Amino acid sequence: MSTMLEVSDLSHRYGAGDKAHVAVNDLTFTVEAGQLACIVGPSGCGKSTLLRAIAGLVPPTSGTVSLHGDLVTGVPDDLAVVFQDYSRSLFPWLTVAKNVEFPLRWTKLHKAERRKRAASALEAVGLAGVGAKFPWQLSGGMQQRVSIARALASRPALLIMDEPFASVDAQTRFELEDLLRRVQREQGTTVLLVTHDIDESVYLGDRVLVLSKSPARIVADLPVGLPAERDQITTRESAEFVTLRGEVARLLHGPASAAVADEAERELVESEEAVVKAEAKS
Numbered sequence: 001m002s003t004m005l006e007v008s009d010l011s012h013r014y015g016a017g018d019k020a021h022v023a024v025n026d027l028t029f030t031v032e033a034g035q036l037a038c039i040v041g042p043s044g045c046g047k048s049t050l051l052r053a054i055a056g057l058v059p060p061t062s063g064t065v066s067l068h069g070d071l072v073t074g075v076p077d078d079l080a081v082v083f084q085d086y087s088r089s090l091f092p093w094l095t096v097a098k099n100v101e102f103p104l105r106w107t108k109l110h111k112a113e114r115r116k117r118a119a120s121a122l123e124a125v126g127l128a129g130v131g132a133k134f135p136w137q138l139s140g141g142m143q144q145r146v147s148i149a150r151a152l153a154s155r156p157a158l159l160i161m162d163e164p165f166a167s168v169d170a171q172t173r174f175e176l177e178d179l180l181r182r183v184q185r186e187q188g189t190t191v192l193l194v195t196h197d198i199d200e201s202v203y204l205g206d207r208v209l210v211l212s213k214s215p216a217r218i219v220a221d222l223p224v225g226l227p228a229e230r231d232q233i234t235t236r237e238s239a240e241f242v243t244l245r246g247e248v249a250r251l252l253h254g255p256a257s258a259a260v261a262d263e264a265e266r267e268l269v270e271s272e273e274a275v276v277k278a279e280a281k282s
């Protein structure tokens, strides 16, 4: 396996001086090509900031992000993002097919090839017959399928998903989770998915990265040893699943997370003191 994403010593600070807020502190991890890695962390710990930095939407304060070996300095062409809020990410004035085709306009593909790609992406997410409809004519779950189809149509090197199923009902969420795992495996897509839901992170992931409370640090990087073929009932009942979700919950809410966050806080204070001393000397 080759490394698709490499995050090295990544930190991001909002603002400066007294009002500065360190959202992400010194994160290092890689994601291999074809892997589905889940990130789970407490609310406000810096997950979205991390995704924004990986997507090239905010420049890191320090550290680097590389996609297939290329340093990320802006939004990479071969990166796709699916957000939680499907109703704001689809264009209501375009048909479903045109929504899926939209990002392909900036590729060198001919119109016929763009149409074909959009049709096959819609087919992959089980929406073969709805290309001529408008997003607002579809259910929430179907709209999120359209967002996934749009992301997949460009055959991204990395698909970033920020709480993609948080706005749909539980039954639809299960369906979309299974759809994502199936399509991801069929197409060999590399996925980095953020979720608040511990069970979802274990069910979907080949791996779960557990983050501490703010500023985000990695508390654990757990391989998920569940079989590749997963099932909403039998997988969730299995001993491996139950053990792993317990482990993630303990890491997330227990003393390990607090200790990592305290250490990050201490290091931050020390590095800020060092900067102040250096400035005073010069």
Ligand SMILES: Nc1ncnc2c1ncn2[C@@H]1O[C@H](COP(=O)(O)OP(=O)(O)OP(=O)(O)O)[C@@H](O)[C@H]1O
Pocket: 014, 015, 021, 022, 023, 041, 042, 043, 044, 045, 046, 047, 048, 049, 050, 214
């Ligand atoms: N543009 C910004 N300017 C200043 N502070 C910000 C900005 N965006 C986020 N923050 C702060 O950075 C911290 C991390 O925010 P972020 O949205 O990355 O966390 P999160 O883990 O995604 O949150 P949630 O789980 O609630 O979605 C928070 O304290 C937030 O208030």
